[in-house]
Amino acid sequence: AQRVTQPEKLLSVFKGAPVELKCNYSYSGSPELFWYVQYSRQRLQLLLRHISRESIKGFTADLNKGETSFHLKKPFAQEEDSAMYYCALRESDGGSQGNLIFGKGTKLSVKP
Amino acid sequence: SAVISQKPSRDICQRGTSLTIQCQVDSQVTMMFWYRQQPGQSLTLIATANQGSEATYESGFVIDKFPISRPNLTFSTLTVSNMSPEDSSIYLCSVVYNEQFFGPGTRLTVL
Numbered sequence: 729a730q731r732v733t734q735p736e737k738l739l740s741v742f743k744g745a746p747v748e749l750k751c752n753y754s755y756s757g758s759p760e761l762f763w764y765v766q767y768s769r770q771r772l773q774l775l776l777r778h779i780s781r782e783s784i785k786g787f788t789a790d791l792n793k794g795e796t797s798f799h800l801k802k803p804f805a806q807e808e809d810s811a812m813y814y815c816a817l818r819e820s821d822g823g824s825q826g827n828l829i830f831g832k833g834t835k836l837s838v839k840p
Numbered sequence: 841s842a843v844i845s846q847k848p849s850r851d852i853c854q855r856g857t858s859l860t861i862q863c864q865v866d867s868q869v870t871m872m873f874w875y876r877q878q879p880g881q882s883l884t885l886i887a888t889a890n891q892g893s894e895a896t897y898e899s900g901f902v903i904d905k906f907p908i909s910r911p912n913l914t915f916s917t918l919t920v921s922n923m924s925p926e927d928s929s930i931y932l933c934s935v936v937y938n939e940q941f942f943g944p945g946t947r948l949t950v951l
Contacts, residue, residue: 732882762940772883772932772942814883827873828940830883 863933
């Protein structure tokens with residue numbers, strides 16, 4: 729069963745529009761949730777994690793345990809936000825420290 | 841942060857051959873991870889490479905197909921053995937060093 733679901737393969741918005749990349753997860757314990765980003769021709773890198781409750785590059789994500797969601801949001805998208813975004817879950821009681829389970833990714837395209 | 845390099849960055853191989861991918865980290869780390877990202881798919885963990893012990897493989901991956909070496913705390917290799925076109929993928933090395941870092945990946949195409 730898929731543990732991390734990103735329902736949208738592609739999300740296209742105009743510059744300045746709000747953006748929300750959806751992520752739902754399936755895990756019975758207390759998960760750690762992350763968003764990773766991969767810009768064109770760059771390596772995968774951490775964008776933010778739920779335990780930090782921080783805003784990075786204007787992006788925020790709130791863990792909603794009731795809805796088992798961890799959607800990524802930004803009020804005003806910029807062209808440089810165009811990238812692949814991956815939601816990931818780390819099992820808090822997993823045998824492999826740092827073992828991340830990834831969603832299939834959403835490609836965000838911000839048009840001028 | 842941890843800086844990870846991988847060799848080769850890409851390769852095109854013939855069916856039935858093997859390819860060894862190298863991963864070098866600029867910091868000593870306890871565990872290194874190997875992921876696979878098939879076209880249009882998510883990243884899937886292949887195995888965890890432990891220094892001084894056998895690698896731990898995830899369901900669906902076996903040592904005969906993906907032998908791993910971990911001779912020290914900064915280096916690991918992943919071999920893709922007896923390749924078939926289904927092995928065409930990007931192979932990523934990753935480490936946890938305060939946070940999880942990823943290498944640039946090795947793009948493998950099997951003809």
